[in-house]
Amino acid sequence: MNFKDNLTQKTTETEAVIKAYLPAEEGYQKTVLEAMNYSFLVGGKRLRPLLMKESFALFGGEGDLCNPFMAAIEMIHTYSLVHDDLPEMDNDELRRGMPTTHVKYGVDMAVLAGDGLLNYAFETALQAFDVAGEKEFSRVVHAMKVLARKAGVYGMIGGQTLDVEAEKKGIGLGLPEVSFIDEHKTAALLQASLMIGAILAGAGEEEVHAMETIGYNVGVAFQIQDDILDITSSTEVLGKPVGSDEKNSKVTYVSLMGMEAAEEKQKSLSDEAVTLLRGLGKEASFMEELILSLVHRKM
Amino acid sequence: MNFKDNLTQKTTETEAVIKAYLPAEEGYQKTVLEAMNYSFLVGGKRLRPLLMKESFALFGGEGDLCNPFMAAIEMIHTYSLVHDDLPEMDNDELRRGMPTTHVKYGVDMAVLAGDGLLNYAFETALQAFDVAGEKEFSRVVHAMKVLARKAGVYGMIGGQTLDVEAEKKGIGLGLPEVSFIDEHKTAALLQASLMIGAILAGAGEEEVHAMETIGYNVGVAFQIQDDILDITSSTEVLGKPVGSDEKNSKVTYVSLMGMEAAEEKQKSLSDEAVTLLRGLGKEASFMEELILSLVHRKM
Numbered sequence: 001m002n003f004k005d006n007l008t009q010k011t012t013e014t015e016a017v018i019k020a021y022l023p024a025e026e027g028y029q030k031t032v033l034e035a036m037n038y039s040f041l042v043g044g045k046r047l048r049p050l051l052m053k054e055s056f057a058l059f060g061g062e063g064d065l066c067n068p069f070m071a072a073i074e075m076i077h078t079y080s081l082v083h084d085d086l087p088e089m090d091n092d093e094l095r096r097g098m099p100t101t102h103v104k105y106g107v108d109m110a111v112l113a114g115d116g117l118l119n120y121a122f123e124t125a126l127q128a129f130d131v132a133g134e135k136e137f138s139r140v141v142h143a144m145k146v147l148a149r150k151a152g153v154y155g156m157i158g159g160q161t162l163d164v165e166a167e168k169k170g171i172g173l174g175l176p177e178v179s180f181i182d183e184h185k186t187a188a189l190l191q192a193s194l195m196i197g198a199i200l201a202g203a204g205e206e207e208v209h210a211m212e213t214i215g216y217n218v219g220v221a222f223q224i225q226d227d228i229l230d231i232t233s234s235t236e237v238l239g240k241p242v243g244s245d246e247k248n249s250k251v252t253y254v255s256l257m258g259m260e261a262a263e264e265k266q267k268s269l270s271d272e273a274v275t276l277l278r279g280l281g282k283e284a285s286f287m288e289e290l291i292l293s294l295v296h297r298k299m
Numbered sequence: 300m301n302f303k304d305n306l307t308q309k310t311t312e313t314e315a316v317i318k319a320y321l322p323a324e325e326g327y328q329k330t331v332l333e334a335m336n337y338s339f340l341v342g343g344k345r346l347r348p349l350l351m352k353e354s355f356a357l358f359g360g361e362g363d364l365c366n367p368f369m370a371a372i373e374m375i376h377t378y379s380l381v382h383d384d385l386p387e388m389d390n391d392e393l394r395r396g397m398p399t400t401h402v403k404y405g406v407d408m409a410v411l412a413g414d415g416l417l418n419y420a421f422e423t424a425l426q427a428f429d430v431a432g433e434k435e436f437s438r439v440v441h442a443m444k445v446l447a448r449k450a451g452v453y454g455m456i457g458g459q460t461l462d463v464e465a466e467k468k469g470i471g472l473g474l475p476e477v478s479f480i481d482e483h484k485t486a487a488l489l490q491a492s493l494m495i496g497a498i499l500a501g502a503g504e505e506e507v508h509a510m511e512t513i514g515y516n517v518g519v520a521f522q523i524q525d526d527i528l529d530i531t532s533s534t535e536v537l538g539k540p541v542g543s544d545e546k547n548s549k550v551t552y553v554s555l556m557g558m559e560a561a562e563e564k565q566k567s568l569s570d571e572a573v574t575l576l577r578g579l580g581k582e583a584s585f586m587e588e589l590i591l592s593l594v595h596r597k598m
Contacts, residue, residue, distance in 0.1 A: 086410060
């Protein structure tokens, strides 16, 4: 099977796994449950749970232990978009061509739906204890800790904080700040995905650390590619307006380093990720292609 | 020592335990950490962690196993207030005489601080695994599940959902809906506190269930007392405007049942809680006085 067909099939499988964990839309709290599921089902590439499952398989993981965490990481990703889209944050009214949660359900319900998704992510991940064998118990604890850390103030929320301050309060950013935002806002959940898959499969400390580094490289390279495409692509190819970073005076790797150096940085991050992945000595050709498709994407 | 002095001392001890878990205000994400700590330190009665500790002690719990959960439940309570106070929710500008988080830090940072506190609550609770002995491992898992469930869409968030809908969209409420809101919005975290203390101390299933029922009774009785005081008290005694429920056409136990029946309901809930507590056959005189002081409070 070629990469593209393989990706389509794996994404479909991932979608089925994570959807099974959504709450039933019933009871007096029906509206918040509907808003949560709506936000979740608007879609996306399901990249984080897919990477988690691939990492789990890479290290010999079998069975369902990973499944609750796959759903949980996507719930966390989803809640972050719901709150990010709020009027007082990015004030986005459309996501993937559909009304954002607060447009459809009201701002109050969008706040609660985001809270609900974050909380439900932990409820869902905790289900892994029910399917864990005795020797897997401490792996689940470790995975829970990574999930919470990478999603929180020392992970994604930390990156969002600086991003919000930078955009709204006009703090002059340099390379350390831009790196911090990309590492935390973009890379942290990718790191969590790759690490949790490895941890649950019983990978050793060094292997988990390698996955963390790969997640960092892929996340930052992905973000630099975003910045590059905003300049070099066209609105037709990208499917969204180009030139928005310059228009919004957004500080990026490209604005700070220049195009050539940003491209070099992007390439070296991506090369290092592939080298690390190959160094694990596993059959990882699909994950390698997936990583390269992410960091070299044209849209 | 009389009850009041005892309460003051225990509250001071609780305050010291939970404050120790707050994050340091440093790094690029400093602002969100400051906003989280500000919200947390504005104060309050620390009722939930205090009840948890008392329940833990009641069932013979010793050592620090309970401490991370004490901090966690207060973080969850705090985040719920931060998000509840937002302009699109209750739009409150003052809490305990201090500016609310969004007034002081901006709405965007208040959203992130609330998210940060909820997430950090789970990070903090997970620390209990580090101090748990082998036989306590499954207790910590159980406590984590109760924490997540009672805070989430089947607990507090569920109650907030119906409350928000009722207030903003004018849904006609009857007794089942008012009960649902009180049970979930008010009682759920009290239930979690009492249950988690018992679980971590190794209480049996029936004992944990008794604590859950006591938490329900206390929470709902507390809320009915709130509704009663809004009518019978004065602004001077209460420290906040009375008559606000009628002004806002808020449906309460009193408006639905009449004052007399509401008082009877409140008394029977409170009596049942005391009977259940005494039925445990433990030395629980402080907790009994605490419960009675809550449900019979005059302000």
